[in-house]
Amino acid sequence: MQVIDNITALKDVIGKKKKKGLRIGLVPTMGFLHEGHLSLMRAAKAENDCMVVSIFVNPLQFGVGEDYVEYPRDLEGDKKLAAAAGCDLLFSPSVREMYPRGYATFVEVERLTNSLCGLSRPGHFRGVTTVVAKLFNLVCPDRAYFGQKDAQQAFVLQKMVADLNMDLQLIIGPTIREADGLAMSSRNKYLTPAQRKEAVTLYKSLQEAEQSIAAGEREAEVLKQAISQRISAIKGACLDYVEIVDTTELCPVLLISGKCLIAVAVRFGQTRLIDNVIVEV
């Protein structure tokens, strides 16, 4: 596995791979890799000739007062995990390499970013789309892999790819969960043992919503109320949002029909966790 931290070297290596006609699969990450990332890497490895992982904690997607500084980092551990997953090229640039002095250009997806996490984290998705557009231009992937855990991110990026006519396929891998159902996330590390135990309620409440829908419930408000009550019962947890939206415009629906995303965000002290399920009726 090659490890590269600068753009000049990256362009050189990627240029050679493209010239050979190799298909490139890119897994963009913020590092502190877990099984969620690794499952994307295995898919990228299987479906392409060359698997590239980027590790970059992108300051642009963190708001004021968010956890940019504390965000967990472990580049040495990540290198081992990525290599073991078959990564051919690991790109881990500095902030100055990605955003040199005088940086001024931003990519923004409107509307889809106005709900869910976009509401709680203004500017977050603008940071995501900007850095991912840069990574796409640098790595020229044939396929790029994102996890369904960050469902809004994946849908926003799919919109960006389609709207800007980017020549690649964006693939959404399933959410990978701990044995008890908690969605894997680098931020789970922040949880106290007590919070960790309670955190499983996010997924439990989503599963109960799925069961209600299977039993015939169609009213979004009823489903949201049930989730909200379940989560509000956790001591020390604070519901950020529970929403049921369509999967194209991410607009709230009144009745479940077709494909819908049920998404929750919950704060455990300073730690904000998200989870979601996609239902289809």
Add this chain to the structure above:
Amino acid sequence: MQVIDNITALKDVIGKKKKKGLRIGLVPTMGFLHEGHLSLMRAAKAENDCMVVSIFVNPLQFGVGEDYVEYPRDLEGDKKLAAAAGCDLLFSPSVREMYPRGYATFVEVERLTNSLCGLSRPGHFRGVTTVVAKLFNLVCPDRAYFGQKDAQQAFVLQKMVADLNMDLQLIIGPTIREADGLAMSSRNKYLTPAQRKEAVTLYKSLQEAEQSIAAGEREAEVLKQAISQRISAIKGACLDYVEIVDTTELCPVLLISGKCLIAVAVRFGQTRLIDNVIVEV
């Protein structure tokens, strides 16, 4: 010359050219081609294996009350001119092809777009950078050509290319002028014979500024005053701006030093003309 109006066919043709290793030169235009465009096409033809011209009057870069509807169009005439200049592929999509229903993604360059035309035309450069990013992704050019007449546009696009790590070279061709010095522009068509005669004052005033600088003048305010007085003397003309800025951040300078852009915008009735010179001391 191939003429294509849809993205699927374009991608197919471009994919084949790239596979053959052909270098592509792109000249993005809004059509109603004149010698300014043609000089860019000749450069693109000479420096690449395949010369692509796009003709698209981009609604996104016109403000409310601007001349989107009236903007001159002559696709049949343009085809002949482009073919004669050696164009291999002409791409002339519809608005719906470029911005399908539900379109939501925008590329924005900050700071450099806050002065000059960016101030008079809010949203204009956001429209320009968005459509050009799309065209770059569709055509995958090795080189793209823009005229110095739209100097701020060229600098903003250079910034976008650098910031988003787009893998192409942006080339700025010189302003092409009528015999009397008026910068060629599709909008010159709007001028009455009397306005057309007076319009040469834009360039005359810029040339006089160049002469003053050659004679030792360094005070931006003195140079701007002279240009402003010269243009204000034209009956029926209205100065939109005269600015002297550096060529990286497009910030106003107090004293001429290094490379500076002297730019003017003038309204003749509904018609807004721009011109500029770049000086270096």
